[in-house]
Amino acid sequence: MGASTGLLWTISIAVLIAAAAAAEAETKWPGKWEMFLQNSGVSAMHAALMPNNKVLFYDSTIWRTSEIKLAKDEPCHVYDPNKPADCFAHSVLVDVNTGALKPLLLSTDTWCSSGGLTKNGTLVSTGGFQGGANTARYLGTCDDCKWVEYPTALAAKRWYSTQVTLPDASFMVVGGRDAQNYEFIPREGRTNTKLFDSALLRETTERDENNLYPFVWLNTDGNLFIFANDRSILLSPRTNTVLKEFPRLPGGARSYPGSASSALLPIRLGLVNPDVIPAEVIICGGSRKDAYSRAYHKIYEPALQDCSRISINSPNPQWVTEIMPTRRVMGDSVILPTGDILFVNGAQRGCSGWNYAKDPNHVPLLYSPDRTIGKRFTELAPSTIPRMYHSTAIALPDGKVLVGGSNTNNGYLYNVEYNTELRVEKYSPPYLDPALSNLRPTIVASGTPKQVRFRRKFTVKIELKQEKVVKEDLKVTLLAPSFTTHTVSMNMRMVVLGLNDVKRNVAPGVHHIQVYAPPNRNIAPPGYYLIFAVYRGVPSAGEWIQVV
Numbered sequence: 001m002g003a004s005t006g007l008l009w010t011i012s013i014a015v016l017i018a019a020a021a022a023a024e025a026e027t028k029w030p031g032k033w034e035m036f037l038q039n040s041g042v043s044a045m046h047a048a049l050m051p052n053n054k055v056l057f058y059d060s061t062i063w064r065t066s067e068i069k070l071a072k073d074e075p076c077h078v079y080d081p082n083k084p085a086d087c088f089a090h091s092v093l094v095d096v097n098t099g100a101l102k103p104l105l106l107s108t109d110t111w112c113s114s115g116g117l118t119k120n121g122t123l124v125s126t127g128g129f130q131g132g133a134n135t136a137r138y139l140g141t142c143d144d145c146k147w148v149e150y151p152t153a154l155a156a157k158r159w160y161s162t163q164v165t166l167p168d169a170s171f172m173v174v175g176g177r178d179a180q181n182y183e184f185i186p187r188e189g190r191t192n193t194k195l196f197d198s199a200l201l202r203e204t205t206e207r208d209e210n211n212l213y214p215f216v217w218l219n220t221d222g223n224l225f226i227f228a229n230d231r232s233i234l235l236s237p238r239t240n241t242v243l244k245e246f247p248r249l250p251g252g253a254r255s256y257p258g259s260a261s262s263a264l265l266p267i268r269l270g271l272v273n274p275d276v277i278p279a280e281v282i283i284c285g286g287s288r289k290d291a292y293s294r295a296y297h298k299i300y301e302p303a304l305q306d307c308s309r310i311s312i313n314s315p316n317p318q319w320v321t322e323i324m325p326t327r328r329v330m331g332d333s334v335i336l337p338t339g340d341i342l343f344v345n346g347a348q349r350g351c352s353g354w355n356y357a358k359d360p361n362h363v364p365l366l367y368s369p370d371r372t373i374g375k376r377f378t379e380l381a382p383s384t385i386p387r388m389y390h391s392t393a394i395a396l397p398d399g400k401v402l403v404g405g406s407n408t409n410n411g412y413l414y415n416v417e418y419n420t421e422l423r424v425e426k427y428s429p430p431y432l433d434p435a436l437s438n439l440r441p442t443i444v445a446s447g448t449p450k451q452v453r454f455r456r457k458f459t460v461k462i463e464l465k466q467e468k469v470v471k472e473d474l475k476v477t478l479l480a481p482s483f484t485t486h487t488v489s490m491n492m493r494m495v496v497l498g499l500n501d502v503k504r505n506v507a508p509g510v511h512h513i514q515v516y517a518p519p520n521r522n523i524a525p526p527g528y529y530l531i532f533a534v535y536r537g538v539p540s541a542g543e544w545i546q547v548v
Contacts, residue, residue, distance in 0.1 A: 023472075025537055027430050029433035030379075031364070035423065039068075040101070042067070043420055044404035046485040049395070050117070052141040054102075058110050060128075089104060105147060108135040111132070112128065112486065113126060113161075114161050114485070116483050116491045118527070122141070123483075126173050126185060127158025127176060134158070136153035155192045156179045156195055160213050161173050163483070163490055168521065174216050175198070204228045204230070215228075216490075218491075220313065227255065227283065229258075234246070253286055259329050260285045261283070262284075262488070281310055282369070283309075287329045309369075328365075330351075330357060332346070335479060338431060338477070342401060345388075380429070385406070391406045392404055399539050400432070401429065402426055405421060431539060438465070440535070442540055443533055444463060450545060451545065458517060464509060471501070475499060476532070477495070478529040479529060480492065480525075481530065495529075497515040499515050500514040500515060528544055
């Protein structure tokens with residue numbers, strides 16, 4: 001690839017950013033925190049939004065206790081015939097609107113596991129501790145669905161591993177403690193026997209490990225960006241070959257226990273898609289490479305303050321670094337309906353591990369990727385609850401962010417420096433400023449399809465009482481819900497759709513937005529997404545739509 005290719009790439013990036021830069025409504029409102037649940041029953045170590053508007057929380061079965069019992073008609077778990085049965089729930093479903101809790105029985109241990117949603121909305125959870133490490137678990141969305149567990153599904157023990165959705169909506173699981181390899185998750189009920197060695201994971205393992213829970217993102221070409229410690233590659237899941245090695249990211253350790261935050265930036269589509277659709281990865285914060293060893297000796301080093309992004313399809317990809325307003329380790333990244341990213345939770349010193357961090361970072365950061373360096377970060381309203389190790393955060397259909405968890409203790413403990421945290425909050429980002437409510441569109445569910453096919457044009461019907469609703473002020477986004485644990489937002493993905501036309505005032509205050517579905521499965525694997533209409537930076541509530 002020569003200079004002309006690089007020039008065309010730069011121009012294509014500039015065009016996409018310019019197309020995305022609609023005039024946004026101005027607000028200085030820093031957002032608002034509200035208490036949602038005083039007691040989630042189970043510590044929210046793992047969290048996933050299901051397409052039935054239930055959030056799944058689960059932690060670990062090894063503690064044999066929680067703050068919620070199983071239903072009376074649910075048999076207790078007998079883990080040792082010589083010890084009392086475990087009648088506590090270790091997973092709960094939470095109604096995102098009412099907060100109603102439904103306890104669920106888990107038998108295999110899920111401590112530090114991974115997960116993702118199938119194309120039909122079933123949650124697949126993999127790995128865990130001890131007897132749960134080779135397990136694949138399934139939870140559907142029906143009202144009476146229960147966990148179905150297969151303890152011998154995986155070929156290797158997966159503890160602190162990452163699960164990624166592939167273009168055909170199947171899964172791969174990467175890494176984990178003492179697992180410098182990856183494997184493809186078999187179909188339900190089957191057992192996998194084949195492993196693929198990973199030189200990246202072998203070569204990035206250090207005394208403090210620093211390569212657990214690697215960041216894995218599906219690129220727009222169907223290959224996988226895999227980042228561990230301070231190195232990254234592009235891997236073909238079809239041929240199992242390394243296609244590219246990216247420059248190192250200097251400064252410290254980024255994957256667990258260094259625990260930086262990462263996201264695949266929103267994928268922007270036009271009406272005419274280029275042969276290669278740009279994709280950018282961002283990694284923010286983390287810790288120095290010896291932070292875990294030093295924290296063991298009660299020395300809590302300052303977290304990293306840098307934030308870097310890289311265009312992984314560029315002919316000459318390079319990390320571009322800027323400085324965040326505050327230091328952060330163990331922060332959660334959440335792609336918002338607008339395409340901005342919220343960084344929340346975590347600490348300013350130390351790293352991941354039982355009581356290995358100090359100085360909670362209470363101040364969320366809003367990152368606006370389309371702005372220039374130096375103007376991308378905005379500090380928002382601080383929380384009052386420390387959200388340390390084992391915290392989670394996920395985007396909700398109404399545009400708020402659900403924030404829960406924090407348990408830096410080996411068990412449920414309360415008379416300690418950082419209590420086991422069962423309170424769950426909702427955070428309203430600045431676009432929910434009451435002063436902007438007249439700019440907020442409403443998607444008319446009956447006028448918007450529930451299912452769309454690749455490359456097809458479809459219409460999103462909205463209600464918006466504004467005199468001038470022009471194409472340049474609108475965008476439509478698809479957000480794939482993440483499975484979130486240990487600072488890793490697995491499979492979190494946003495696609496900004498190509499907008500064809502806007503038919504204004506089809507009825508008073510009713511408009512039709514014509515958009516194109518994603519062009520292929522590399523861009524958006526089949527499955528459920530939240531679709532949002534965004535007007536001048538103010539998003540509608542999301543509606544579930546299935547891409548098939």
